Amino acid sequence: MSEVVKKPLKITETVLRDAHQSLIATRMTTEQMLPIVDKMDKVGYNAVECWGGATFDACLRFLKEDPWDRLRKLRDGFKNTKLQMLFRGQNILGYRPYADDVVEYFVQKSIANGIDIIRIFDCLNDIRNLQTAVTACNKEKGHAQVALSYTLGDAYTLDYWMDMAKRVEDMGADSLCIKDMAGLLVPAKATELVQALKDSTSLPVELHTHYTSGVASMTYLKAVEAGVDVIDTAISPFALGTSQPATEVMVETFKGTPYDTGLDQKLLAEIADYFRPIRDEALDSGLLNPKNLGVNIKTLLYQVPGGMLSNLVSQLKQANMLDKLDAVLEEVPRVREDAGYPPLVTPTSQIVGTQAVYNVIMGERYKTVTKEFKGLVKGEYGKTPAPIKPAFVKKIIGDEQQITYRPADKLQPELDSLRKKAAQYIEKDEDVLSYALFEQVATKFFESRKMKEMAADTAKYYVNIHEIK
8 A cells, every 4th residue: 555645735825915904805804813923933834924915004194103004014023934025016005007117126126125025916917017016026035925916717728727727837936826816716626726726837836715605615625635735714703705714614624634734723813812803803994894704606607706796885886877787797808808818806896896897887888998998908917818809999099099018018117216206204114015005094104294293292392391390
C-alpha cells in the first residue's frame, strides 16, 4: 500500500479586509482590529488580508482614519504573519488608470509600510495592466500574486485560463489566484480549472471565492482535492453570505486528511468569540443587512456579485423602480455580452450594472449611454476578453477610434505634479498617494487632521501655561 503524501492546506484569513468589506461595507475600524491581532498572529495563517480593496477609500471617507497609519499599526502587531493587500493593477485602489510612476511608488510604499503579498488584478484580465505593478513588486522584494478575475461566458474556456496562467508566470508573478468575486465557480468546474492551471504553470495556486451562491465550501473541497495550494476564508462571525466560507469549518473539513491545515480550533474559537459582538453590533445598528447573510442562487444565473446587487437595488430605489429589479438582472448578461464579456468586478461591475439599469428604466436599450460605458467600449480600461462587434462599437462611440494600446501608455508621469498640487497638505511621503487616489476625500481628511493637530497644540499650550503658573 502506497504511503499517503501529505500536502497541508494553507489558509489566508480575510476578516480584516474582504469579509467586512462584503458584509458591512468596509466599516470595521482599526480600533476594533488591534486587540485581536496578537491572537491572530499565533494561528499560523498563510497570510492575513488586511488592506487594499475598498479599505483605503473607507478609511478616509467614512472612518476618518489614515489608511497608512492602519497598515503600520497592523504591521507592528503581526510579528509572525504575512500581510496581504488587494491591488487593482494600473488603477491601484482607485477607478482610473494611473501613470506608471504612481503605480510604482504606491507599491514601494505599501511594502515599506508592511505589506508582504500584493494580490494584483485587472477588471478585464488585461495582462498589460498588471505588468507595472508586478515588476515594481519584484523590485521591492515583495510577493507578487496575480489574480485572474473568474467569470462565465463564451470567451472563458479552459484554454483561455491556461493561456492566462502561462502569461502570468512569464511576467514574473510569484503565485496565481483564481479570484471568484461572485461565487460562480461550482465544484465540478473547480476540479477542471485547478487541474488545468496546475498542468499549465508551476506557480502556487490560491482560490478566492464568495459564499453568495451557496456552493463555495463544496467548491473549496473539490479544488483542494484537485491540487489548489491556498484558500481564502473568514472567521465564522464574518463568514458566509456575500463573504467567504468559514475558517473553522474548512479547518475541520480537512482535519485528519492529507490536507490537514494543522490550525488550532481552540485558538480560532477565541478569535471568533472576539469578532462575534462586533457582528452582533453591526446587525443591531442595521450596518449588517441580514439579506447579506443568505444564499442567492440567482448569482449563478446573472453572474452578479453581492456588492453589485446592492448597488443595483440602491439605484432602482432612488428611481422608485425597484419592481424592475428582475428585468435589470436579466439585462446584465446581455450588456456583458455586448461589451465583450468583461468580468463583473470593480469598476466594470458598476459600469455594466449602471448601463443595464438605464436600458431598463429608459425602455430602450442604449438610448442613454453612460460616459463610463462608452469608455469601456472604446478601450479606456483595456482590452476586453472577447472582441466587441464593430456595429456595436459604432453605435456606442460613433466615429471615435477604439484604443488598442495599453491605456496608461498615453499617460505622462504624474507624481511630481501631484506633489505640487498637494503640497499644502503633505505631512508624510504617503500623503501624496492618498491625494492621487481620492483627491476630494483626501483633501477633507487632511483638513480635518490639521484642525485636530491645531486643537491638540492649543490644549498643550494651555496645559504648559497652567504648569508655569
